[in-house]
Amino acid sequence: MLASGQRGRARVVWMGAMVACVVLLLRLYDVQCRRFGIFMERARQQHNSRGRILAWRGKIYDRHGNVLAMSVARPGLWADPGMIQDAGRTARVVAEITGLPYERVYGRLTNTVRRFVWIAKQISDAQAMQLRVLIKRGELRGVMIEELEHRVYPKGALLGNVLGFCDARGRGAEGIELAAERYLGGIDGYLMARRDNKRRIYVAPEWVGKLALCEPEDGHDVYLTIDEYLQHVAERELAAMCEVVQPTNAAALLMEPRTGQILAYALWPPFDPNDRGGIKAGRFRNHAAIDVFEPGSVMKAFTGAIALELGVMRLDTPIYCENGVWEALPSYTLHDDHPFGTITFKQVIQYSSNIGAAKIAQNFDARVYYEYLRRFGFGERTRTPLLVSESPGLLRPVRQWTRHSMVALPMGHEIGVTALQMLSAMSVIANYGRRVQPTLVKRIQTAKGVLTPEARTFNYFEPVVVDEAVISSNACAQIIEALCSVTEDDGTGRLAAIPGYKVAGKTGTAQVARGGRYTRAYVASFAGFVPAERAALCGVVVIKEPRSREYYGGLIAAPVFQKICSEALQYLKVPKEGVGGEESTTVARVD
């Protein structure tokens, strides 16, 4: 017999079970039919792996196809802390082979949050071989080796400041590597796969033959206009001078004026992108395009050219140079290094008289002067492709000029230029008035050697002419004659003279202004071209704040120009003048 109410109470038990089951059903409905989104998303995150297939980064070549930057595969070491069984032993073995400190390896291996930690991004092939053996034997569970792309610069420090370098992820971080990222970078491919919780990849069956694989597209190769040999020569000669005069930095640029192609871009101090450990950020700056300085007397060449163009001066116009001291304005006195009496316009350029240059500029209007300076390219970027953060220089608009301006500007004060701007402006004279945009890019092609459509925007086929005639060819011919006298026997730039060639150029020595006052630091410069009448090369040498006793542009910058150009003329097989007469002079094709 059953106790009283036993059946009723059994019914309650059954009802309780039913209610609990209904609650579970509701919960299942909630999780599986209503809120499944968040769980699907979590599942997708941990199951699906979009394995990246890295695209190879493009190479950087010089104009003749010599490799300046390329990528190689290097083994890297990483670990999945979730799979490590004996962190102490594993860390000891890894530390012993790689030579890393044990504590650091152990710390990485015992990371509880991540399932991917780097142990060493680069290990040697020998280390990788030893580790691979141990991994294959199953003695280093959770430790894995992966081939990583690593950027190398086979020519070392050659062009290093301009080439820049890549960051740890292999993307351009500085210089051309950064500026040409969209060409060099390529498009990574991917492999959609699923992985189990032991990180083993398997292709999900429903994806076979669908979107599982996307091939990577390798980066384009960039050919620069730089000539490796001329670059080497420029760097060598610049360094030789810099060793002696110990400047803060220096630049020597060499360009083919007709096309605007930059052949050499030497910067000092040198920088080797292969080994940038411990180097301060300022060291790999492309200071020839970024740093602004007052050009000093080099400016007289352009002032003179404008005066000749306006017709207010002829080469033989006499100018009284006040015997070296002239109070141009009240409380503004100009000095010449050597006192001159009355000399010709040509001699003002030749001897680089400040008073003469200021007096030349008295003959024209500030607005006209400003317009011409702008057309020479001062105060605006040269827009040279593949240069990052180029400076526009400093040329104030006329309404901000003071009464000092028309005295200071003609001799190269109150204006800031970059070495690149100076090169571009000097090539205008060398080109008889035609201004061509400087360029570093010769061509860009895909990894298969096909020219890319974007590459056509560069002046690969034709130089980009910015201004057809800044000044007339007649005025140019006259100023070239004056500039040639600079490198003659009693000119300031006589050390730039190259036997067998007529060299046109202008020296410059400017005091460095700091905090509104001129200091005893100088910028020595020389800008010129050779052969003077049919220029094959246009060059600029800028040496900033030399610590030597000599600081004149004619003494330290001009010899560098002379050495680089004399070797470059031979290398380019530019025929000597005077031997076979004017007619035989031809401009050698650089490429």
Add this chain to the structure above:
Amino acid sequence: MQATRWWDRIMPELFLALVLVLVACGVLMTYSASVFYAQDVFHDRLYFFRRELLWIGLGLVAGVGAWRVHYQVVQRLSWFLLVVATLLLGIVFVPGVGKTVNHATRWLTVGGLTFQPSELAKYAIIIFVADRLARARRHVQRFFRGVCVPLLISMVPVTLIALEPDLGTPLVIVTTIMIMFYVAGTKLWHLAALVLTGVPFVVYEVVKSPARVGRVLAFLNPDADPQRTGFQIRQSLIAIGSGRLKGVGLGMSVQKKHYLPEAHTDFIFAIVGEELGFVGAAGLVLLFMALFTVMYRMTRQIEDMFGHLVVTGILALLSLQCVINIGVVTGCLPTKGIPLPFISYGGTSMVMTLAACGLVVNIVTNQRRLRHEPVRMRGREATLV
């Protein structure tokens, strides 16, 4: 005496059919959930599948055995069963005999097969308590003779289980005992007093173990520490949720590939949810509901108090395990290692559950035999009415 309808007559057959269907589901899901684990650990995809089949064979033998022996024999053996179960639980603690997995000593190894005495103890305690209550039915409403004495005796094996350590199984057993007391007619305030005295023990047991505190905290906030304490429940919900309505397909689960720990044992329901979706998971819950309903319908045919209490006890035990397991897997309850009856891989559990099912059928059919004899005699007795 209650009127028996035609469907009540086929209840034992229906019960057996449901059990076999559930066992079949269990075999299928155990294989599906364990195949990767078996391949990686034992290099044999069928490792768990074969063992499961072996255990089911043993379970069917045990079930038929429990069916054929008259249940009153079982009733007479209740003390013996309890003593055997208690001894086995004690042997677990003998060093070298007991097998320790995950810091818990719960298994005995016999000839390559592992045996979990606590599974036997569950049913031994049900039979013992049912026997005590049936014999002392006049004292059921008295606190000491009716409640405390059987409870204290059955606490001996329960304590041994708790020392393994295992908190889930004792909780399930004690709750089952309470339900049996309730069904037997114990006064509600007696039970309430017992529950209130039991709560501090449970709280103490939870608090003294950082792992259990962690599980409770993880239950309250599963995303706080996804790599450690909240890991299982998080992975389990990911499995169930990504199954959606129709599931990813039988055998296609990704979570079983080492994401979800214990995928073929305590968390097998999550794999059901992932592979078969809401349709499969809810279907399984409905199967269990049908099983419990059939068991409840069968208790209505039982006249004998011992039999009634045993079947109700088994019903309570199975439904508790089922609800707790699915509750844990769906994140409704804190993580507890309770297997899902019939479905989870687990040898002793399967054998004992099938034996218990045999006992249920035994009790019900024997009741029917008692009742059917008068029915057959009805022709003669009709004149007497």
